[in-house]
Every structure is written in structure tokens, then in C-alpha cells.
Amino acid sequence: MAKSEGEYTWKDLEIGAVIAAPGSARQYESGTWRSQRPTYDFKKCVKCGLCALYCPEGCIEENEEGYFEADLFYCKGCGVCARECWPKVITMIEEVE
Amino acid sequence: MEKYAVYVPRLVKKKENFAPGHRACIGCGEALAVRLAFKAMDNNVIVANATGCMEIVASQLPFTSWHLPWIHTLFENTAAVASGIEAAYKALRRKGVPVPADTKVVAVAGDGATSDIGIQALSGAMERGHDFTYLCFDNEAYMNTGIQRSSATPFGAVTTTSPAGKNSIGQFSWKKNMPEIAAAHNIPYVATATHGYPFDLMDKVRKAVTTPGPAYVHILSVCPTGWRSATDTIIRQSRLAVMTGMFPLYEVENGQYKMSVDLPKLRPVKDYLKIQGRFRHLSDDIIEQIQERVEIEYKKLLEKAKDGTKRAKRKG
Amino acid sequence: MTTTRVGIEVSIAIADAVKLANPDVIAAYPITPQTHIVEHLAELVANGELDAEYIPVESEHSAMSACLGSAASGARTFTATASQGLALMNEVVYVAAPMRLPIVMAIANRALSAPLSIWCDHSDMMSVRDTGWIQIIAENGQQCVDNIICAFRMAEDRRILLPVMVHLDGFNLTHVIEPIEFPEQSEVDKFLPRSPFPLPLNPDKPVVMGDFAPPVIFTEAKWAHEMSIKASKKFIVEIWNKYEKAFGRQYCPLEKHHSDGAKVVLMTMGAIGETASVAIDEMVAEGQSVGQIKLRLWRPFPFEEMREAAGDADVLIVLDRAISFGGPGGPLASEVKAAFYDQAKRPKIVSFVGGLGGRDITVAGFKDMVKKGIKIAQTGSKNEYEIYGVRE
Numbered sequence: 001m002a003k004s005e006g007e008y009t010w011k012d013l014e015i016g017a018v019i020a021a022p023g024s025a026r027q028y029e030s031g032t033w034r035s036q037r038p039t040y041d042f043k044k045c046v047k048c049g050l051c052a053l054y055c056p057e058g059c060i061e062e063n064e065e066g067y068f069e070a071d072l073f074y075c076k077g078c079g080v081c082a083r084e085c086w087p088k089v090i091t092m093i094e095e096v097e
Numbered sequence: 098m099e100k101y102a103v104y105v106p107r108l109v110k111k112k113e114n115f116a117p118g119h120r121a122c123i124g125c126g127e128a129l130a131v132r133l134a135f136k137a138m139d140n141n142v143i144v145a146n147a148t149g150c151m152e153i154v155a156s157q158l159p160f161t162s163w164h165l166p167w168i169h170t171l172f173e174n175t176a177a178v179a180s181g182i183e184a185a186y187k188a189l190r191r192k193g194v195p196v197p198a199d200t201k202v203v204a205v206a207g208d209g210a211t212s213d214i215g216i217q218a219l220s221g222a223m224e225r226g227h228d229f230t231y232l233c234f235d236n237e238a239y240m241n242t243g244i245q246r247s248s249a250t251p252f253g254a255v256t257t258t259s260p261a262g263k264n265s266i267g268q269f270s271w272k273k274n275m276p277e278i279a280a281a282h283n284i285p286y287v288a289t290a291t292h293g294y295p296f297d298l299m300d301k302v303r304k305a306v307t308t309p310g311p312a313y314v315h316i317l318s319v320c321p322t323g324w325r326s327a328t329d330t331i332i333r334q335s336r337l338a339v340m341t342g343m344f345p346l347y348e349v350e351n352g353q354y355k356m357s358v359d360l361p362k363l364r365p366v367k368d369y370l371k372i373q374g375r376f377r378h379l380s381d382d383i384i385e386q387i388q389e390r391v392e393i394e395y396k397k398l399l400e401k402a403k404d405g406t407k408r409a410k411r412k413g
Numbered sequence: 414m415t416t417t418r419v420g421i422e423v424s425i426a427i428a429d430a431v432k433l434a435n436p437d438v439i440a441a442y443p444i445t446p447q448t449h450i451v452e453h454l455a456e457l458v459a460n461g462e463l464d465a466e467y468i469p470v471e472s473e474h475s476a477m478s479a480c481l482g483s484a485a486s487g488a489r490t491f492t493a494t495a496s497q498g499l500a501l502m503n504e505v506v507y508v509a510a511p512m513r514l515p516i517v518m519a520i521a522n523r524a525l526s527a528p529l530s531i532w533c534d535h536s537d538m539m540s541v542r543d544t545g546w547i548q549i550i551a552e553n554g555q556q557c558v559d560n561i562i563c564a565f566r567m568a569e570d571r572r573i574l575l576p577v578m579v580h581l582d583g584f585n586l587t588h589v590i591e592p593i594e595f596p597e598q599s600e601v602d603k604f605l606p607r608s609p610f611p612l613p614l615n616p617d618k619p620v621v622m623g624d625f626a627p628p629v630i631f632t633e634a635k636w637a638h639e640m641s642i643k644a645s646k647k648f649i650v651e652i653w654n655k656y657e658k659a660f661g662r663q664y665c666p667l668e669k670h671h672s673d674g675a676k677v678v679l680m681t682m683g684a685i686g687e688t689a690s691v692a693i694d695e696m697v698a699e700g701q702s703v704g705q706i707k708l709r710l711w712r713p714f715p716f717e718e719m720r721e722a723a724g725d726a727d728v729l730i731v732l733d734r735a736i737s738f739g740g741p742g743g744p745l746a747s748e749v750k751a752a753f754y755d756q757a758k759r760p761k762i763v764s765f766v767g768g769l770g771g772r773d774i775t776v777a778g779f780k781d782m783v784k785k786g787i788k789i790a791q792t793g794s795k796n797e798y799e800i801y802g803v804r805e
Contacts, residue, residue, distance in 0.1 A: 022620075076123040158626040168481075182486045183482075
């Protein structure tokens with residue numbers, strides 16, 4: 001969807017304001033919310049995937065090497081992954097940008 | 098350290114039917130619970146959602162986090178809407194109208210929408226025996242409107258409408274036992290679950306969805322915003338709720354109670370209460386009251402589950 | 414075309430009309446005076462004459478909620494209620510229309526409490542005036558049957574797609590035996606082909622319904638609904654004309670009864686209009702220049718038709734069977750006044766409120782009302798509206 005909400009005319013809406021594009025919220029950058037960010041020491045990662053299981057956003061995925069990494073577009077910095085990562089791969093640092 | 102084969106990805110499907118980009122609070126346990134619950138289902142699901150946190154964070158026109166057919170109408174009618182969907186599909190199928198086979202109807206609602214304003218619709222739907230699954234995501238207050246108390250708020254907890262003060266200790270009543278109310282309707286499957294035990298949660302949701310007839314799963318969802326607790330310990334908080342006996346995990350299958358976690362000894366409730374700001378004001382006296390009551394309720398439950406637990410020894 | 418006329422209780426006839434429409438789901442909660450409708454529907458389902466899912470819900474709020482779920486899933490859906498039930502489901506009624514769900518609801522108009530009354534007036538109709546449903550008013554049993562069938566066609570027409578209420582007098586219609594002709598099932602089947610909501614809840618093609626709208630987009634969503642109900646009038650008329658072609662009986666937004674050229678016109682809604690017609694007929698026979706317009710389409714309001722029908726009259730007397738307390742009195746009258754306000758030529762509009770809570774107005778009463786109305790039009794009144802028939 002190219003238009004932002006502020007550009008929608010009443011004709012742009014589907015009948016009954018139904019949304020026929022599933023998952024359209026994926027374009028929302030919830031990552032702008034965070035004040036902490038996960039950093040990784042992948043040497044310790046055993047690829048168990050528990051961080052991906054526990055992420056409330058569901059934004060942790062395997063990168064090219066197969067290690068689990070948070071998608072910073074969505075990551076809100078809650079720190080659950082860092083807390084649950086038992087090999088201690090993940091450290092939360094302050095977001096300084 | 099040995100790098101062994103991927104574990105979670107082999108046991109849990111990858112697709113997020115509740116997509117990232119939703120607007121839940123940082124560290125939302127309920128969002129996690131919803132994510133996990135829907136990973137336990139296939140795509141042949143229609144969701145009826147009540148007004149509440151999960152509805153608001155995932156459905157701001159024109160966006161949606163859902164990859165499944167989903168309807169939200171009002172606050173207290175989720176079970177009634179689900180009944181209508183279930184009946185429609187039954188009728189259409191019978192009349193030979195082409196609809197996808199084996200479509201499941203799942204109702205998603207918070208504790209307020211379930212045990213307070215929505216209890217009538219839920220009771221009616223369970224009594225009529227519709228083939229649907231009702232998932233109550235219990236964050237123990239009306240969180241979406243700003244942390245007001247519901248009948249699911251635990252005794253002594255502070256909310257904006259049950260604040261602590263000279264004349265009040267916080268919530269003045271014991272948490273309403275919704276799973277028991279569901280079980281009293283003699284429906285084929287009732288369970289309690291929480292996201293701190295993710296595989297247990299997913300197994301139970303899967304069972305609920307595949308059980309014909311009404312099924313009810315009550316899912317404790319940690320709300321760091323409302324509970325005034327740390328965002329990164331939501332898993333720990335959820336597990337402590339179980340381990341202290343404050344939120345026991347069990348199933349009731351056709352009236353047969355079955356504990357899900359074998360706890361030889363309950364941890365003191367203080368371990369759970371002290372890490373949440375909503376209980377910070379409690380005197381030792383009240384904590385003692387809570388401890389006593391929790392133990393009594395837990396014993397009652399164990400008594401009901403006496404036969405069931407023997408048969409199903411589950412790992413924690 | 415049509416078959417024999419039978420003497421049948423109108424509630425039963427309505428249920429039979431619903432049966433002819435072949436709904437998929439019926440959500441039913443009983444309330445006087447609608448009970449016979451839902452009872453007979455249960456009977457029809459139980460003995461296999463009607464293949465539908467009958468959901469005996471636990472309240473009217475759940476009845477309409479189940480209808481939402483059902484229509485959203487693409488099923489033909491029906492419910493019926495009255496008075497308190499309609500009030501209880503009020504918030505759900507508000508939801509159905511902007512979501513464009515094709516639900517048909519029969520309402521056995523009954524007074525709203527307090528005091529409790531099971532008898533007919535239009536206070537319940539007025540409580541859902543602004544919900545954005547298409548609203549049709551039936552005046553006799555035949556009209557009930559015909560309009561139930563038309564309602565399904567209107568609701569499901571892809572160019573309309575709005576829920577439809579069919580209002581009918583509680584007791585005065587529901588519990589009386591009237592002569593009614595039923596169309597043939599095969600003809601009704603042809604008139605009502607399956608036409609569900611175009612984007613239904615279906616796992617093969619997921620859609621999301623019922624998002625919340627922040628201020629930046631809410632107005633557009635509401636305007637889309639208003640545009641749809643405004644546009645629906647011509648299709649409603651088209652469907653009524655199609656019904657006449659198929660079944661021989663014609664309906665229009667408002668029916669004119671001796672009103673062409675009449676100096677004094679009486680406007681009514683509902684079955685009481687038939688009693689008024691007798692009075693009007695007698696007055697016309699006596700040589701008076703009087704006429705009547707009977708409103709059939711309450712929403713969308715037929716502004717043009719009304720202005721055309723009564724614009725040239727000197728006096729327009731509007732009878733309401735409901736009061737807007739502390740306000741302009743008769744809701745219909747206040748809308749009529751508003752509709753005429755900007756017209757260069759307009760009648761003197763006199764608002765009467767009467768017939769509340771089942772109180773009858775007789776033929777003599779109507780004659781009296783017309784006389785009073787003419788007098789008030791001449792002398793003016795210190796009241797916003799006149800109450801008819803109260804003992805003071």
C-alpha cells in the first residue's frame with residue numbers, strides 16, 4: 001500500500017472498511033520505539049532458536065549463517081531474548097542514535 | 098560449545114500469522130502468547146477478536162498484523178460472533194456452498210472481555226456446544242484502557258480502579274476462576290497455559306483447536322506495563338506464576354483434571370509478588386493471606402487431578 | 414405468478430416468508446410480540462422444512478452479534494426482535510451497517526420501557542434511526558411478507574450491501590390473522606439468488622474486518638457508509654419494481670392516498686395508517702380536500718418523493734407514534750419540517766404524537782385530528798407539537 005492513512009479518500013477504502021491486504025502492518029517500523037538494542041557474540045550461539053521463540057515481536061530470524069538475529073526494523077528492545085539466551089550470546093546496549 | 102542442530106525451528110513453524118509491526122508495548126507477554134498460540138494452528142482458521150490490547154495493537158486502519166481472516170466488532174460479544182461464524186460455515190457446508198473444508202473458529206479475547214463483560218456470550222456459546230476454541234489472554238486487568246481492574250485481577254494487585262491507599266489494599270476480591278467456570282459447562286476441553294511454558298501452550302492450543310465442540314484455554318499473559326515489572330523478565334514472571342501455584346497449569350478433558358507440571362513443592366508466593374510493582378505495597382499480613390489461599394486452592398486442584406496426573410507425567 | 418390467499422397469523426406468515434428466502438443462519442431470542450415469528454421458524458427448522466442453522470442465543474445482543482459473524486462469513490442471515498431487545502442490541506446494530514453486512518431483521522415495533530409496555534409504538538424504531546440501516550415499514554400482513562422477501566434482495570444486492578430492517582406493528586400485525594398471498598418457492602428462488610458479502614471471512618482469502626480508525630481516517634470511513642445508503646434509494650426502488658414484475662404487488666418509498674391536489678395531507682407510518690385511510694376516504698366522500706401519504710421507506714428518507722407529494726398542500730399533519738422527550742416531539746415530524754424548511758413553497762406542518770404504547774386511534778379520532786390540525790395550522794400553537802388523546 002503506497003498511501004499513508006492521511007492520504008486515503010473515502011473511495012480508497014474497501015467496502016465496510018475491510019482490509020484485504022493481510023499483514024499490512026509489516027510496513028510499520030516499530031523499531032523506532034526502542035531505547036536498547038541487542039548485540040550479538042555469535043561465537044557462542046548454538047542456534048537453538050529460543051530467542052526467536054520468545055520474541056514478542058516475532059522479528060528474530062536466521063541470518064545467512066544460520067544464527068538468530070533480531071530484525072532491527074521491528075525490534076523494540078525489550079531484552080527478553082538477551083535474558084533468555086542461555087549461552088549468553090546477546091547483550092543489550094543503550095540505543096544512542 | 099557444541100553447535101547442535103536447530104531446535105526451535107524444527108519444532109515450531111516459521112510463519113508469523115501475527116506479524117511483527119504490531120504496536121504492543123515493549124516486552125508484551127500477551128503479544129508473545131498470541132504469536133505462540135497461532136503457531137500451534139494451521140492457516141485454516143477464522144479469528145473473532147474482542148476489543149482489547151491485541152485488537153488495538155494489531156488493527157489500526159488501514160494496517161493489520163494478521164495473516165488470517167479476522168473480525169473484530171465489539172468488546173463483549175466475541176463468543177457470539179464466533180457462534181455466528183461457526184453456524185454459517187456449518188450451514189454453507191451442508192447446503193453444498195463451496196467453503197474451505199475443516200475451517201476452525203477461534204475466539205481471542207482478554208480477561209475483561211471474557212470474565213466480565215463477555216461472560217454471558219461465552220457461557221451461551223459453550224452451553225450451545227458450538228465447535229470453536231476460545232482463547233482468553235489474561236493480563237489480569239483492563240490493560241488497553243489504562244490498567245483498570247477486572248475480575249481477573251489478583252487479590253491485592255494495584256490497578257487504577259483498585260488503587261492502594263488508606264482504605265484499600267488494592268484489588269479486594271480473589272481472582273475469578275474462569276477455567277473452572279468453563280469446566281462447569283461440561284465442555285470437552287479446558288486448559289490453562291502461559292507463555293513461559295511455550296511448548297505446553299502450543300500443545301494445549303493445538304489440542305483445543307482440534308477438539309470438536311467448545312474448547313477453552315486460559316492463557317496468563319505477563320504485562321510489564323500494567324504489572325510494573327521489567328520487560329525482559331516476562332518469561333521468568335510467567336514461570337514464577339506457575340511455580341508459586343498462583344497460576345496452576347492444568348487441563349480438564351471431558352471432566353478429567355490433569356496437572357501439566359509436576360511441582361513437588363510450591364515456591365513461596367513472595368518470589369512472584371516481589372518482582373512486580375503492582376504488589377509492592379502489600380504488607381506481610383496480606384502476603385500471608387495470599388500464600389494461604391493459594392495453597393488451599395492448589396490442594397483443591399490436586400485433589401481433582403489425583404487420577405489424571407498419574408496418567409500424564411509431563412515435563413515442566 | 415402468485416397462489417391462493419390464505420388467512421394466516423401475520424407472525425407465522427413472516428416466518429413462512431423467511432422460509433421462502435432460504436436463509437442459512439437464524440439467530441433468535443424471544444421477546445413479545447415477536448415470539449411467534451421465532452417459534453414458527455424453530456418449528457420449520459425442526460421438521461426439516463427449512464434448512465438453516467437456528468442459534469437460540471442467550472440475549473438479543475448476542476443475536477445480532479451472531480448475525481454479524483454469520484453475514485461476515487457469507488451466509489444469508491436473519492433475526493427478529495422488538496423494543497427492549499432492539500435497545501439491548503443497539504451497539505451491535507450500529508456496527509452492522511458500516512461494516513456493510515447484509516443482515517435482515519424484522520422488528521415487531523413495541524414501546525420502550527419505562528413503564529413496561531408490550532404494545533405497539535415506534536419508540537423502538539426511533540432508537541435505531543441513526544444506525545445507517547435501510548429501514549422499511551410494513552402496513553399490513555401482505556406487506557410484511559413481500560418486504561421480508563425484498564429485504565433479502567436489497568441487503569445482498571452488490572450495489573447496496575446494507576443490512577435491512579422491516580418494521581411492523583407489534584400485536585396489531587404480529588398477532589392478527591390477515592389474508593395473505595404467498596409467492597411460489599421457485600419464483601422466490603429466482604428472485605433471491607445467492608449473493609453474499611463479497612469479501613467474506615475465508616481462510617483461502619484472508620481479510621480483516623473491524624479495524625479501529627484514528628481521527629485521520631474515521632470521517633472517510635463514515636462518509637463511505639453515508640454515500641452507500643444515499644445511493645441505495647434508486648436500487649431499492651428498482652428492486653421493488655422488479656418485485657412487482659415477478660409477483661404483482663408494487664411498493665414505493667411513500668404511497669399516496671388521495672393526496673394529489675389535496676389541501677390537507679395526513680402523514681402516517683405503520684398499520685395505523687390503514688385506519689387513517691378509512692377516515693380519509695370518508696372525508697373525501699364528504700367533499701373535503703384531504704389526502705394521506707404513507708411512509709414505506711424510512712431510511713434512506715425519501716426527501717424528493719415527500720416534497721413532491723406534499724409540497725403543494727396547505728397543511729401537512731404528521732402523526733408520530735414516538736416522542737423525542739424535551740425536544741421537537743415527533744421525530745418523523747421534525748425530519749419532515751427540516752426537509753421542507755428551505756423550500757420556497759411549503760405546507761404548514763403540524764406535529765401530532767399519539768398512539769403510544771398500543772393506544773388506538775379510531776377513525777373518528779383521525780377525523781378529529783385532521784380538524785384539530787387544520788385549526789392549529791390557522792391559529793398557530795405555543796407548543797412544538799400536539800399530543801393526541803392524553804387524559805389531562
